[in-house]
Amino acid sequence: MDKGNILQGDRIILGTCYYPEHWDKSLWEDDLKRMLANGIEVIRIAEFAWSKVEAHEGEFDFTFFDEFLDLAEKVGMKVIFCTPTATPPAWLTNKYPEVLNARIDGTLIRHGMRRHYNYNSPKYQELSAIIVEKFAEHYAKRPCIIGWQLDNEFNCEEWEFYSESDTIAFREFAKKKYGTLEKLNEAWGTTFWNQTYTAWEEIYVPRTTPGGNNQNPHYFLDYKRFIADSVCRYAKLQSDILKKYIKPGDFITTNSLFGNMDHCRLTKESLDFMMYDSYPNFGYCLDNYKNDIPTLNDRRWSINLAETRAISGKFGIMEQQSGSTGNHRGMEGPAPRPGQITLWTMQSIAHGADYVSYFRWRTCTMGSEIYWHGILDYSGRDNRRLREVGEIHKKLTKLDEVAGSSYRAEVGLIKEYDNCWDSELDVWHGRIERASQAAWFNALQKSHTPFDFCYLDHMTVEQLSKYKVLVYSHAVILTEESVAKLTAYVEQGGTVLFGCRAGYKDKTGKCVMLKLPGLIQELCGTDIPEYSYVAPDDAVPYAEWNGEKLPAAVFNDLLAPVAGGKVEAEYRDAYYEGTPALISKETGKGKTYYFGGTFNEEAAAVFLRQLGLAEPYREAVELPECCEIAVREKDGKSYLFVLNYSKEPVEIKLNKTVSNLYTGATESGTVMLPGYGTSVYRL
Ligand code: GAL
Numbered sequence: 001m002d003k004g005n006i007l008q009g010d011r012i013i014l015g016t017c018y019y020p021e022h023w024d025k026s027l028w029e030d031d032l033k034r035m036l037a038n039g040i041e042v043i044r045i046a047e048f049a050w051s052k053v054e055a056h057e058g059e060f061d062f063t064f065f066d067e068f069l070d071l072a073e074k075v076g077m078k079v080i081f082c083t084p085t086a087t088p089p090a091w092l093t094n095k096y097p098e099v100l101n102a103r104i105d106g107t108l109i110r111h112g113m114r115r116h117y118n119y120n121s122p123k124y125q126e127l128s129a130i131i132v133e134k135f136a137e138h139y140a141k142r143p144c145i146i147g148w149q150l151d152n153e154f155n156c157e158e159w160e161f162y163s164e165s166d167t168i169a170f171r172e173f174a175k176k177k178y179g180t181l182e183k184l185n186e187a188w189g190t191t192f193w194n195q196t197y198t199a200w201e202e203i204y205v206p207r208t209t210p211g212g213n214n215q216n217p218h219y220f221l222d223y224k225r226f227i228a229d230s231v232c233r234y235a236k237l238q239s240d241i242l243k244k245y246i247k248p249g250d251f252i253t254t255n256s257l258f259g260n261m262d263h264c265r266l267t268k269e270s271l272d273f274m275m276y277d278s279y280p281n282f283g284y285c286l287d288n289y290k291n292d293i294p295t296l297n298d299r300r301w302s303i304n305l306a307e308t309r310a311i312s313g314k315f316g317i318m319e320q321q322s323g324s325t326g327n328h329r330g331m332e333g334p335a336p337r338p339g340q341i342t343l344w345t346m347q348s349i350a351h352g353a354d355y356v357s358y359f360r361w362r363t364c365t366m367g368s369e370i371y372w373h374g375i376l377d378y379s380g381r382d383n384r385r386l387r388e389v390g391e392i393h394k395k396l397t398k399l400d401e402v403a404g405s406s407y408r409a410e411v412g413l414i415k416e417y418d419n420c421w422d423s424e425l426d427v428w429h430g431r432i433e434r435a436s437q438a439a440w441f442n443a444l445q446k447s448h449t450p451f452d453f454c455y456l457d458h459m460t461v462e463q464l465s466k467y468k469v470l471v472y473s474h475a476v477i478l479t480e481e482s483v484a485k486l487t488a489y490v491e492q493g494g495t496v497l498f499g500c501r502a503g504y505k506d507k508t509g510k511c512v513m514l515k516l517p518g519l520i521q522e523l524c525g526t527d528i529p530e531y532s533y534v535a536p537d538d539a540v541p542y543a544e545w546n547g548e549k550l551p552a553a554v555f556n557d558l559l560a561p562v563a564g565g566k567v568e569a570e571y572r573d574a575y576y577e578g579t580p581a582l583i584s585k586e587t588g589k590g591k592t593y594y595f596g597g598t599f600n601e602e603a604a605a606v607f608l609r610q611l612g613l614a615e616p617y618r619e620a621v622e623l624p625e626c627c628e629i630a631v632r633e634k635d636g637k638s639y640l641f642v643l644n645y646s647k648e649p650v651e652i653k654l655n656k657t658v659s660n661l662y663t664g665a666t667e668s669g670t671v672m673l674p675g676y677g678t679s680v681y682r683l
Pocket of ligand 1: 153
């Protein structure tokens with residue numbers, strides 16, 4: 001790979017998103033030069049610019065971007081070029097309306113916004129293949145290009161697809177998966193409410209039915225799998241073409257994260273690495289997020305960075321918020337305060353990103369995103385935010401040795417796509433899953449305990465074995481393969497903590513008739529003779545464990561030890577007072593805990609303390625709750641990031657003498673970190 005390329009493990013690089021088609025050509029050169037002068041050395045271009053090359057069907061004119069790339073080469077700017085398929089031209093959708101996505105009732109989603117196409121239209125696949133091939137054939141050899149972005153934000157705006165092409169493709173998906181209608185009917189439990197299918201043509205993507213979305217859940221789970229599969233197939237169609245043309249060492253990526261996607265498979269099949277689009281202000285401006293994880297505001301975005309890291313060990317940020325957010329109701333938010341662009345950039349880097357590209361250089365003066373501010377405002381004059389970017393660049397030049405290092409965590413939170421999707425469909429599952437996710441994230445953050453997400457179906461036992469403890473909050477759907485992996489992990493010395501409701505569904509999402517927790521009864525040494533939601537007029541039941549009060553919120557499995565299980569704690573409340581609430585069992589060199597409750601923050605904090613996981617870096621540093629820490633490691637060296645999300649200055653206590661990479665000075669004892677301040681120390 002070219003020496004100047006990103007994510008080479010030699011330095012941390014800044015970029016920005018640029019739209020030459022939005023600006024008069026007379027601005028281009030000065031823009032590029034000012035970027036370079038402020039430490040921005042990569043731009044991403046062309047993701048919405050199909051018509052600049054193919055203004056009419058079959059008529060290709062490459063001069064617009066040729067002229068721009070000539071300039072980029074003249075001034076020494078590196079470019080991430082995009083395939084333009086997120087915004088099909090008006091001529092295309094007008095002539096071939098079959099490429100459009102549709103609402104659940106069949107109404108077509110028309111031209112005028114973006115992402116209005118569907119992945120399964122043979123026509124759109126054909127026209128996408130042509131434009132990708134033309135772009136690649138013509139531009140890929142340009143020296144300034146260092147990599148490619150596929151499309152833009154697959155599944156942003158729309159993550160459900162109801163076009164006729166989707167129905168046809170869904171039938172193929174179902175045929176491939178089940179082979180016969182008997183098997184499909186069995187898997188979808190269609191005997192219930194007389195839903196039995198007698199011909200493949202009777203199967204559709206979801207359509208309007210009575211009772212809102214209370215449709216057959218097993219069918220719906222497969223529909224979600226189908227959407228994820230559709231994205232992967234469409235991305236691969238593009239990346240297979242690009243691979244024929246790109247220069248050796250140039251990369252293929254895309255920007256995410258969105259719903260109904262298997263990002264792990266997408267990355268493996270089609271990308272060199274994933275990029276994340278990070279808008280931390282959503283954390284306290286967007287109602288959804290406020291309700292989800294109420295207390296952590298912009299710091300909440302670390303959960304998405306952890307998710308990206310789990311999908312793609314090496315990753316970058318394609319869009320890092322650098323201005324106010326806008327246009328959609330509920331998303332309008334303030335400008336980053338002085339220091340916050342730095343804080344958010346360092347948040348991304350602390351979690352492992354070695355490339356950070358700001359959205360966007362200039363704020364657009366037209367169209368739907370006039371309030372999605374970039375670094376510069378409408379006039380384009382130098383401003384406070386640009387000066388801050390320049391300062392960030394200076395800091396990053398001191399962090400070369402950190403590039404390529406890996407985020408270090410001893411706690412792994414298990415995920416599997418089937419359970420993620422099931423929790424989105426199933427209100428019982430969703431309620432406990434959302435509560436536990438928030439609880440774990442908050443408890444881990446506030447106790448300064450780094451964690452990773454672990455996608456169980458994409459990891460080997462060896463990869464899992466680096467974690468002291470794996471937490472599987474709600475392993476609702478359980479398969480033999482997952483259980484075998486977790487058992488092997490425990491046997492070799494690991495600890496797994498399960499929360500309530502494990503093992504009551506199989507792969508199809510149907511309930512099993514086994515004694516619960518189904519396939520892990522033996523591994524966990526527990527039976528679940530009874531279970532219930534916590535009644536609204538009951539207090540949160542609790543248990544006592546080694547002298548600590550352990551709340552068991554929302555939902556309770558009532559446990560009974562079997563097969564060598566040991567009762568650790570009993571419910572002290574509700575009608576099941578005296579019934580086991582926590583059971584452990586040793587297997588091989590390791591151990592399992594089965595907890596009958598949903599995790600609230602207090603319960604997660606109890607487990608972190610009791611399992612000896614909380615505050616693993618206390619010997620090096622003591623911090624107030626408002627600070628996040630992260631540690632990245634490389635070649636036997638550890639780099640400690642401290643991020644202050646509060647606007648007030650805070651004191652941190654360094655219990656060791658450490659080297660401050662920004663200044664080169666050694667520090668120890670009590671030091672002040674300004675409001676929104678960050679530090680990086682070599683431990
Ligand atoms: C992203 C998108 C950009 C722009 C931005 C606004 O979702 O990729 O094109 O819309 O949000 O903040």
